[in-house]
Amino acid sequence: MRLAIAEALEAERHGDVPIGAVVVAHDGTVLGRGRNERERDEDPTAHAEILALRRAAAALGSWRVLDATLYVTLEPCSMCAGAIVLSRIPRVVFGCTDPKAGACGSVLDITAEPRLNHRPDVEGGVLGDECSALLRSFFAARRRPRPERAAMDARDPRGDPPRR
Numbered sequence: 001m002r003l004a005i006a007e008a009l010e011a012e013r014h015g016d017v018p019i020g021a022v023v024v025a026h027d028g029t030v031l032g033r034g035r036n037e038r039e040r041d042e043d044p045t046a047h048a049e050i051l052a053l054r055r056a057a058a059a060l061g062s063w064r065v066l067d068a069t070l071y072v073t074l075e076p077c078s079m080c081a082g083a084i085v086l087s088r089i090p091r092v093v094f095g096c097t098d099p100k101a102g103a104c105g106s107v108l109d110i111t112a113e114p115r116l117n118h119r120p121d122v123e124g125g126v127l128g129d130e131c132s133a134l135l136r137s138f139f140a141a142r143r144r145p146r147p148e149r150a151a152m153d154a155r156d157p158r159g160d161p162p163r164r
Contacts, residue, residue, distance in 0.1 A: 095131025
């Protein structure tokens with residue numbers, strides 16, 4: 001999980017939500033790394049988990065990512081949970097839950113859906129406080145008023161430019 005947190009910090013450095021993921025083989029070899037790159041690449045599918053799974057599949061030469069664990073700092077969303085199921089990865093470990101979009105038990109539980117042909121083992125809460133703190137800090141900084149916005153708000157409560 002520490003490697004996934006390092007990836008999350010890299011995502012934050014380029015302006016993306018700090019979420020990181022790492023696929024690790026059972027022997028400890030890192031097969032793939034990913035970090036959110038949605039803002040950087042203007043790609044709605046550039047989630048950390050998707051990128052880590054793509055890189056792991058490329059390293060293995062197979063779309064089946066067997067004998068490995070996906071570590072991710074935030075509970076996967078429905079798109080990522082679907083990719084997890086389709087990749088056949090046997091285990092997922094995540095940091096903090098996502099009460100708005102989590103699809104490994106919080107809002108949905110795609111990874112435990114009995115009608116699907118693969119159900120990975122899922123463990124949540126690993127370094128959860130640290131992963132949650134990264135996200136809280138990122139969004140708190142985004143909500144702070146910027147000086148130019150505060151000056152504009154002081155002129156007109158609606159934020160409209162002054163009329164001439």
